[in-house]
Amino acid sequence: MPRDPKGARLLARKRKGRKTTYVILDTENGKRVEISTGTSSRAEAETILAEYISQKFRPSGPVPASEIKIGHILAIYAEEHAPHVADPARIGYALDALDAFWGDLHASEIKGPTCRRYAAFRDKSNGTIRRELGTLQAALNYCAREGYLLGAPIVTLPDKPRAKEVWLTRSQAALLLWVCRQLRIDGRQQLQRFIIVSLYTGTRKAAALNLSIDQPSAHAGWIDTERGIIYRMGTGESATKKRRSVARCPERLLAHVKRWKRLGSRFVCEDHTGLRVKEVRKGWARAIELAQAYSDDHKLGMDFTGVTPHTLKHTAITWAMQSGASKEDAASFFSTSIQTIESTYWHHSPHCQSSVVDAIDKRVSWAKRGRGEN
Template structure:
């Protein structure tokens, strides 16, 4: 712990951001935020030790500045293009090109991922682990009640990422029922699967759909931003929307509140 100083923390960030990311072959490097999260783990470990042994001098872990998230969201037409790409199509200068039949089959799990993400705003980690049956360890779907439980019966919520259940809209329930019928008799336990096997990551396939839809720099987390933005644009009250998304009302208001139809309405009326 005597090595934890400002210059070593800054040197770690510099070193870490020169390392390639583990997934994919894009050549991308680890981000400053990745280094920041790892340093936060180090800080937590020091704090844990301090609670047990009461350090005479607890070193301070210096973190890089946390950038403001862009909170980008898809428009309705962009979301439609992304879904169309997941159906095995590619946008070009002349319109849409239909790809081979295998492309549609290979992207089946991506269609499910995109629709669940847009309709519920659930995090990617939750959607990838969704089970068709009640689970102690994983999120699961209860089609009879029309609910997605975002955590298993024995899982505990973290302090920073809430995972409340979400009551599903009828359109998504219809999709889920159709998907479950398709999976019947195949021995498939998870909602998202590729060739009957659980999906570990959607990043590469999602990036391909983004490119085929004519979009750029769209990540899976955009689906959560999009869901939150659309709820605000529809005028859903903050308490209801935050509970639906599993997001604090403070975060929702801070980052998405400006999309509400009544945003700053009192100030605008004052100048009428």
């Protein structure tokens, strides 16, 4: 009775007079095959084996949803698409969460009840579940478009949560910048600069952290201090739904950036070695904690609940609206659609519904005059 194949595995192949080399042993069509990894390092050989296994089970052509596991779909999306987006880490977090539940299921098992079981499994907010399941839908669409999958199943999303209008007052922003001084020296500078750039320009976190100073790049944005222009996107980067349009640099921010350049900085946010900072998550969390504690201790009544780095973009647009910026200029400057400006921020503007209010006031004035009132 033939033995069941053991599956792909590593073997240290020793040959007389030669260096020991790891090979991959596998079975194909009932026959044993041996593939050299070309390395004597176990760690490198394991990496090659993992890639071999991933490629082995990857479909060579379009297959029905019942013949491909979702784990393979997520792996394809992670390897082929995620590295080319503006914030691959964000996709990575979603893929890790998805794989724990969906990895061993076939794409044909994506149905409404399964999606609802995933929501119960994750036990997170509807907003988080929608983002993660949206990533699953994007991975399915990608594999269908690239010829791995015959048609993309439809992912059932939970109801969209009502948008939270969280933005900082100027006092909150000032306190947040002030408590940064309690962070370690390196983290203090990084976070302060990130907050300043974000409040002045409303640039999204990934794009703000990527900005260099007077250094045009194909892979990241930069600030031209001579012309006073912010290029949020590198010359070789592709445009995405997360718009990163060119904007004028406000004079106050430009003064900061020129000072940072005089201090020897090449990047807006850099560490003590002069390299670009990729993340401010830990420093941000600590600063929010310190700001909330200071507010509570001094009874300032400030609430930093739900304040994230993205809140700075909301704050920048809200402040601009409160100061009377037009919808068209705000949409262009902040890389946001006019529809979003109207639905989310326009009510902060003194010009919002001004013609109606003026008409009502005029009518009331005429009525008072008709009654002989002053």
